[in-house]
Structures are given as structure tokens and as C-alpha cells.
Amino acid sequence: MLGRFRRKQGANTQTGVQEQDIGVSNSVEQQGEKPALHVHMPGFNHNGHKVTRGIKPDGESGRGGIHPWHFIRICFRSTSHISMIVNVLWPFVPAAIVIHFARPDLHLWNFILNYIAMVPTANLVGFAGQELARKLPKVFGILLETFLGGIVEIVLFMVLLHNDVNNNLVPVIRAAILGSILANLLLCLGFCFFAGGLLREEQEFDEVISEVGHGLLLMAGFGLLIPTAFYASLRGSIDDALLESKTLNISRITSVILLVAFFIYVYFQMRTHHGLYDSVLEKDEERDRDRHEDLKKAKLTLTECVFALALALTCVSLHAVFLVEEIDYIVTKRGVPDAFMGLILVPLVEKAAEHLTAVDEAWDNQMNFALAHILGATIQTALFNSSLVVIVGWGLDKAMDLNFEVFNIVILIMSIIVVGNFLRDQKSNYLEGSLCILIYVLIAIASWYYPNPAAGTSNTAEGAGTKAGG
Template identity: 30%
Template sequence: MSVKNILFSVLLLFVPISLAAHFLKWGELTVFITAGLAILPLAAWMGTATEEIAVVVGPLLGGLLNATFGNATELIIALIALKSGLVDVVKASITGSIIGNLLLVMGLAMLLGGLRHKEQEFQPVVARVNAASMNLAVIAILVPTTVDITSSGISEATIQNLSIAVAVVLMLVYALTLLFSMKTHSYLYDVGVAEIQSTETDSVTDAHTEKPNLWLWVGVLFAATVLVAIESEFLVDSLEVATSQLGLTALFTGVILVPIIGNAAEHATAVTVAMKNKMDLSLSVAVGSSLQIALFVAPVLVLVGWFFGQPMDLDFNPFELVAVAVSVLIANSISSDGRSNWLEGTLLLATYTVLGLAFYFHPIIDGIG
């Protein structure tokens, strides 16, 4: 068993601990910390279950399943926060997920992979397609924000309607990216697919020659999803009090802490495979997660917010917009040549550190904090 699997197995102990902390009223800070730690292994189990189910149902349905459940943990946390009226925290988590995947995850992958392998290569064509898609994501949040800033007296309903229209466009684009990667131009992704299959083969023992038990893993996926929803409820309910006790604003928590909690399992996978010199797979995890957040999760949250009467829109705080734009700019410039090294990873991590410090010292705004 790998170190990662051992760690996530140990962290499962925090599931009953967090339940005890909540029902025995051990304090908001204790509930927040234990619930956050409990979500980490549950998210890993959701990812494992999704992969096992994909083996049984085939590459097409498996790809759609991964595309749907790839960021399920973050979506669940965001939905519960949205239901609680913490719209600014939800927006901050979207921002943090994008910059975290592009800077922290990709940076760690390039740094640690580059230290072990002097220079690593990946598909430049795929990198350019991903870069164009991330540029669209920046445009999607830039337009509503700019319309709000440049239009005096514009109503919230107008911004909401604009955001809904943009969300529909983004979801259509997301569907087209799936068609592109799985059907019309799947050959561009053959290297990544081969690496996924190789990784799965390496992790399977010689005795394990049968296909996974479909209903067993469906049950695991269902159970993990229910537990993530429960733990997310604990996390969100205790967030404001706990972050205040920690001396953190909810802006910093939403941008930095929540995305790390929701994406820790994927982060570990991206770094691990990069150290095995499988950069196509590593970048597909990191950049693919950012794209899913921008083109699928964010639009879903806008539509759900509209349905439930919560004013969720794509009108972001200007500083969050700058952070996303800067992250996309440097990530695209570094990945455009199809090669990476440890210094480029360091540059991405340095950018993430600078932005993290800025969010930490940023004053309370728009009711966040």
C-alpha cells in the first residue's frame, strides 16, 4: 500500500470524530477542522470508486462519469454553502479551485517531476486547446464583472440574467470539449489514456484479474457522497465562527483552504504521476480539474442559485478576477511549448504564494470575512 493510501486510510478516523464533535458540541473550530480532515479521504474514495466503475462501463461512459464526478466534492461543498447563503464564499472557492489547480498542483507536479527527470514532455496541442478553454473561462467572469463596474445603476436582476446566459454557453462549451476529447480528436489524448491504463495496471495485483464489482463500487460511491454531504454541512455551518477564531477571513478560507480540502486526492495523484514521468496524465488532472470548475461547476452553481432564489452570479470581486487572469496567463505561457522543468514549477508555486499572501492580507470586502 502506498504512503498516500495509508494516509487517507488513517484520515478516515476523522469521520466518526467529526460526528462526535458535532453532536457532542466540542466547539465550532474543532468541528471545522475534523470535518475538513474527514472530507479528504472521502473525496479519495469517491475518485477511486469512479475509476473502478469506469473500468466496468467502458471508456465512453467512464469518461462521462469522470467528467461528472471529477469535482463532485467541491460541488457538494459549494452547493451547501450556497444553500446557506454564503455566496461570496462560493465565488471565492471557484476562484481558489482554478488558481490552486493551475499554480499549486501544476507547480508541485513540475517541480517534483523535474527534480527527478531533468525535462518532461507532454502534448503541446492539448496544452494549447486547454489554454484557449481557460481563456474563455477568464472572459466568462470578466464580462459580467466589467458590465457591473462600467454600468451605473445596473440592477442585480440584470447581472443575474447575464450570468445565467453565460452559464448556459459555458456548459455547452464543456459538452463540446468532452466530444472533442472523447470522440472527434480522441487520438490527441491517447498518450494520457495509455498512462491512465498503465497506472491502473501498476496498482493492481497479479491475482486481481477480474473486472471490479460494479454494484460494490456504486455502493462505495453512494456512501462516500452521502458522507461528504454530511461533512460539508458541518464544515459550512462552522466556517464563519471557526475562521474568525483562526484569525482568517472567509475570503482567504474560500480561496485557499476549501479548494485544498476538496481537491487533495486529485492533487496527490497529479504529483505522484508526474514523479513517474507521466506529465500528460498529471496535466490532464490539474488543468482538467480547472476546466471542469470553470466550465461545469461554476455554471451549475449559477443555475442552481437561480432555481433556489440565491443571487449567485458571475460578477466576481475584481481582485479575484485579477488572480484568475494572472494564473491562467502564467500557466498558459509555461505549458505552451509542451515541455516542463523544475524551475517552471517553482515559478508557478511562487505565483501561488504571492497570490495566497495577497488574499491573506486583503481587507474584508463585500461582506466576506
Template identity: 30%
Template structure:
């Protein structure tokens, strides 16, 4: 058993601890921390189960399955928080997930991979295509905010309708990116898939689809339960810790939801599979921007929650900075440890800014 899997196995102990902490009233901080740690191994096993089922159903359905469940943990946490009325935290978690994947995940991957290998290479065409899609996503979430900033008292209902329209466009674009990567230009992904195959090896026998479907279902239910505990204790715990909703949503929630992906991206980078590592980091950012965020906007519409794409301007600045530097670093098809350090430095600067930013002092 790998060290990563062993750590995830140990983290399972925090699931019963979080439940006990909730019912025995050990305090919101204990519930919050234990629920957060309990979600990490569940997210990892959800990802593994999705990949195993994808092997059975074939490349097309498998790709669609991965595209749908790739960020299921973040989506579940955000839906629970949205239903509880924590719209500010949900919006912050969207921008935070994009920033985290582009700067923290990619930064650690390039830094640690670059320390082991002097220079690593990957397919620049795929990186540029991802960059173009991310630029569109930034423009799409910028427009509603710009409309609000340049209008006189636009109503909440109108903003939600505008955001819903933009969300539908983004989901269509996401579908087009899947069609492009899985059908019309699937050969561009061959290098990443080959890297994955050589890393994991050819399985001797096909995975048990019923077993992994059960694992996926069970982990999804447990993530939902842990998310409820996390959200219920969120306001009191973060207030006790002296954290704002902005910092909690942008920094803490994405780290919790993306922990398994972080580990995967860094692990494959250490094995000189930078194509696959880049695919995990950039692909996750795209999925958040083009799929998860629009789904949350539409979900908010049906839940009766004021979820729209009118973000805090500083969040948009941070996303634009993250996209700009990540595109700059990945455009040449090579990476080294210094580029990874630059990405991490950018993340550290933004994290400090969000920590001291006074906006959104209350949660909800």
C-alpha cells in the same frame, strides 16, 4: 498498500471525530478542522470509485462519468455553502479552485517530477487546447463583472439573468470539449490513457460495479454530511482564526476539496507520467470553470440565492495571472523543476495577497 492510501485510511478517523465534536460542542474550530480532514479520504475514494465504474461502462460513458464526478466534492461543499447563504465563499472557492489547480497542483507536480527527472515531456497540442478553453472561461467570468463596473446601478435580478445566460453558454462549451476529447479527436488523449494504463497495469478481472457504486453513493452522502458540519462551523471558526471569507474561499476550501487530486497529480509526475499529471491539473481547472461554476449559478437561481458571475475584481486578476503563467509554462510540451518553482512562487504571492486583502470581512 501505498503510503498515499494508508494516509487516506488514517484520515477516516476524523469523520466520527467531527460528528462527536459537533454534538458534544467541542468548539467550531475543532469541528471545522476535523470535518475538513474527514472530507479528504472521501474525495479520494469518490475519485477511485468513479474510475472503477468507468472501466465497466466503457470509454464514452466512463469519460462522461469522470467529467461529471471529477469535482463532485467541491460541488457538494459549494452547494451546501450556497444553500446556507455563503455566496461570497462560494464565489471565492470557484476562483480558488482554478488557481489551486493551475499553480499549486501543477507547480508541485513539475517541481517534484523535475527533481527526479531532469526534463519531462507531454503533448503540447492538448495543453494549447486547454489553454484556449481556459482563456474563454476567463473572458466569460470577466464580462458580468465588467458590465456591473461600467453600468449605473444594475439590479441583482438582471445580473443573475446575465450570469445564467453565460452559464448556459459555458455548459454548452463544456459539452463540446467532451465531444472533442472523447469522440472527434480522442486520439489526442491516447498518450495520457496509455500512461495511466502503464502506471496502473491491466486489471486481472473487471471491478465489481455494485460494490463501487455503493462506495460512490456512501462517500457522496458522507461528504454531504461533513460539508454541512464544515459550513455550519465556518463563520465562527474562521473568525476565531482571524481569516476572511475571501482567504477561506480562495485558499482553504479548494485545498480541502482538491487534496485527493493534488496527491494523484504529484504521484504520477514522480513516475514520469507528466501527460497524466497535466491532464489532472488542467482538466480539473476546466471542469471548475466550464461546469461547476455554471451549475452553481443555475443552482443559486433556483435556490433563491444571489449567485452570479460578478466576482471580486481582484479574484479575476488572480485567475488571469494563474492562467497566463500556466499557459506560458505548458505551451512548449516540456517541464522542469524551475518551472514548477515559478508556479509555486506565483501561488505563494497570490496567497499572501488574499490573506491580507481586506475585502469581504464577513462571511455570508
């Protein structure tokens, strides 16, 4: 009786407090003032784990520190079945490092092993970035995940620029910039449309993601086109040395402007219009067909995410250095054109993790998430990464500019127009995906047969170009 009386008294007290709160709220509203809203994070998440302050419930692991067995098991399972299959390639990582130091004379094998080894390490960068993004607000998490996915690309660009001698690797860097954009816009987006279209007649996505992304891509394409158009229009009219100097200056100024555009885009997403993106992405989460399975999966701790990123980036950097050292041999001795090396081979390996993540999201009917990753990564390459490599080259006193081959820049502009046409109706199907993939295949075939232009021809300046190109 006494226990029952106390429970009843407690219930009445709680009810009284609630009524008092309601009364206060009503009196505040009557006075024309808005009541203060206090939103509290849930104490426990879907798996019953106590939520750490500052960590989102979906990213709470329920653990702390580093647990080796859990770390290996979670990383091996990765985000999807495809990513898990990619992790089977991890034995190539130590093999590539060993053969680089043991048999540096085996150039072809060094290139092949390091090329393959970059795939699982890039996959780990993508997975650790995704795990870290789960612990953060949605928009900021996607931006961080996209940036971490682009780290592999930045490392490769910086290694190529560092190893450049007399502009012998500049054509490869230029081609790799455009190739990275094409790999995202055509190959990755094509596979997303195709994979999602296999299970559904059509998939819909929001105009907030597609319109803003396509508008920025058009602006980036226009910016990247200007130095090329300037050089091609005036070539033969004025002294070549003067023209090259002016083109280099225009490229550097363009890079600064593109960087400003990128930071405005980030501010737009994170500060002024983040609510629009939040609502769109939350609806996408509700459409996720296996969200219940994703929520139940064991997750990395914050410490494990940082450790995984440090490990993966170290391996990626090593393989990038070893890979770039063999590019000159592959181009000069094996006859692989600069265009194919830059447009196809380099972007495919650097973008592996991002592509796997985006295709898995499209398969799970999260097309807005997939588009956010694809367009976000493409915009980062076009506005940030391309500008960064020019500015770093400026600091190293290297003639790294945005004077692309006319063949490459025309392909880029046409690809942006084609993809924009597919995004216009805010719907996708497997037909559009197939067409994007086929266009990419055509570009790959053309780049294989595209010869290395001799120095002083096309948009190649005197003294530039790989050794194969003179």
C-alpha cells in the same frame, strides 16, 4: 498413433480454414471492397482473470459482488503511498460526526475535525472513481473520474448556497470557484511539474492535451471576467440596484453559454476526436515506470466501486454540511477573511483527491494523464460547476452571480496566462513547478491580509457580504 493423427488432422483443418479465410479476404480486396475487421476482447487479462463482457481487461478484478476484507484492504492501499498515508486520517470521520452532535458549541473543533475528515473521504471518492474508470474506455473513464472528483466541490457549493442567508455566503462561493481553479492550475500543476522533474531533466506532453485545455481555460476566464468588468465599469454611473440586476442577468446568461461550451468540449473528447486522446494516453501507459505493479494490484469489483462511491459521497456530504455551518463563526469570531476561506481553505480540502492522483501520475512519468486530470478538473470548475451554482441559485431565487472581486479575477487571468506560457513548449521541469507553487503561496499570503470589503464597496453589492464584512 490415433491421438497423433487426430491432432494432425485438426491442425490441417485449422490451417485450411485460415487459408480459406485468407482467400476470401484476398478476393474481397480484389473486388475493391474492404474486408470486415472483427476485434475480439481477450478472454483473460494479465492476472489470468476471465474478462467480463463490457469490462476492460485492466479493470477486471476476477471477483464479483462485495467481499468485505478485500474491499477494506484494497481501499486502504489506494492508488499510491501518499494516498495510503492519507487513509490514516479515517478515524477523524466518526470523531467529526460524533462531536458535531455531542458538542455543537465547540465551533472551532467542529470546523477543524470536519475539515480534516473531508480529506480521506474525498480520497476514497477519487480512488473509487479511478477503479471504475479502469473498467471503461480510456477517454470516457478519465472524464468520469474527473467528474467524480468534482462531485466533492459541487456538494460543497450546493451546501454553501443552501445555507446562504441574505447573500452572506455568496462571497465565499465566488472565491471558492476561483480558488478551486487556482489550486488546480498553480498548486497541483506545480507539484506535478516538480515531482516529475525530480527524477527527470524534462518531461514532455502532447499538444492535444495542453493546447485544447489552455484554449478552453482562456475562454472560461474571459467568460468569468465579463460580469465583473461590466459591474466595475458602470459602477457609479447608473443606479446601484439597476446595475446589480443587469449584472445578475448577464451572469445567468453567461452561465448558460459556459455550460454549452462545456458540453461541446465533452462531445469533442468523447465522439469526434476521441481517437487522438486514446493514442496519446496509450503512449503514456507505456511510459509508466511501475505499470507492471499497477496491473498486478488487486482491484475492486464493479459493485464495490459503486458501494465505495456511495459511502464516500455520503460522508463527504455530511462533513460539507457540518463544515459550512461553522464558516460564519470562523469568519466573524476568528477573523479569517472571506478571501482566504474561499480562495485557499475550501479548495484545498475539496481538491485533495484529484491532487494526489495527478501528482502520482506525474511521478510515474504519465504527464499526459496528469495534465488531462488537472486541466479537465479546472475546465469542469470554470465551465460547469460555476455555471451550475449560478443556475441553481437562479432556481432558488438567490442573487448568486459571477461578479467577482477585481483582486480575485485579476489573479485568475494572470494565472491562466502564466500556466499557458509554461505549457507552450510541451515540456516541463522542476523549475516551472517551483514557480507555480511559489505564485500560489504569494496568492495565499495576499488573501490572508485581504480585508472583507464593506457592503457597497469594491464589487460587493449593498446587502451582500458576510457578517464580518457588514
